[in-house]
Amino acid sequence: MNCDQCGAPIKEGENYNLHGKALCEDCYIYLTNPPKACDPTAVATAVSLRKQLGQSGISGLTELQKQIYQTITEREKISREELLKAIKIKPEELEQQFAILRHCELIRAFKEGDRTYFTKW
Ligand SMILES: [Zn+2]
Incomplete structure (x- = not known):
């Protein structure tokens, strides 16, 4: 068949x-x-795994996630475009990593005018 x-x-x-x-x-x-832009399963897995391991802050993050988090905290706030340039990743990849970092309450996004900015949670 x-x-x-x-x-x-x-x-x-x-x-x-x-x-x-x-x-x-x-x-x-x-x-x-x-497939979804924001993968809730991946996020849930990342968050529950961190909880199980008793991780907080940036411990347990991947190198890429640490890089994103550190770039954001160094600048206090950074626009989406600047962050993409600074880390040199694709927008889809950033969306994915952002979803995980946001669920871990490390970073958040906000709008100012028509630009999206990232900042510490
Ligand atoms: Zn088929």
């Missing part, structure tokens, strides 16, 4: 059913967990 979504062949017994459609594993995972 073939996947109703992408047409890939599925081995007998390896199809997933969703809303009456027979799906391959990839399509099933994609449709039940669509």
Whole structure:
């Protein structure tokens, strides 16, 4: 049989059913967990892991997260554009890291005029 979504062949017994459609594993995972700009699962995992390990402040952060946090705290406030330039990462990557840092209550964003700024929590 073939996947109703992408047409890939599925081995007998390896199809997933969703809303009456027979799906391959990839399509099933994609449709039940669509990728989001802010990944709540990744955030929840990061936060609960830090709590379990008794981490606070910047301990337990990745190098990239520390870099973001330190750049923000050094300048007190920094615009999104300046931060992207300073750290040299893609906007999507910053969104992801920001979501984690925000949930850990380390940094927050605010608007001033039409610019977005980051500052310490
Ligand atoms: Zn498929």
